[in-house]
Amino acid sequence: MSGPPLILVAEDDSIIALGLELAIIDQGGVVLGPFASVRGALAALDLRMPHAAILDGELKDGIVTPVALRLLTSATPVIIHSGKMVPREILEEYPSVTTISKPASPKTVISRIFEIVHNRSSG
Numbered sequence: 847m848s849g850p851p852l853i854l855v856a857e858d859d860s861i862i863a864l865g866l867e868l869a870i871i872d873q874g875g876v877v878l879g880p881f882a883s884v885r886g887a888l889a890a891l892d893l894r895m896p897h898a899a900i901l902d903g904e905l906k907d908g909i910v911t912p913v914a915l916r917l918l919t920s921a922t923p924v925i926i927h928s929g930k931m932v933p934r935e936i937l938e939e940y941p942s943v944t945t946i947s948k949p950a951s952p953k954t955v956i957s958r959i960f961e962i963v964h965n966r967s968s969g
Contacts, residue, residue: 903928
């Protein structure tokens with residue numbers, strides 16, 4: 847990977863989304879989003895594939911499964927960051943997907959996603 851990591855954020859809580867966005871920028875990353883809807887996140891993926899993604903389990907227009915599956919099938923690292931649930935279909939097809947339960951500090955989530963991106967680019 848050349849340049850800073852591009853991290854997609856799909857989160858419908860604006861305060862959590864802002865915290866994640868600022869933490870990504872503080873760590874030298876670039877934010878794709880944040881998106882509050884499945885539709886918005888999928889439209890972004892039509893234009894550009896990120897290096898990794900942080901996804902809430904449920905967005906304003908439904909469960910995040912279509913976004914997660916699109917990323918995971920293209921081998922893009924994903925963290926499901928949810929207070930309610932991790933979609934069953936994702937856990938069944940990708941049991942090793944990283945999950946972080948809410949509440950968690952943005953620093954915790956961002957540290958983990960940057961660790962995953964770094965390990966992937968160096969290994």
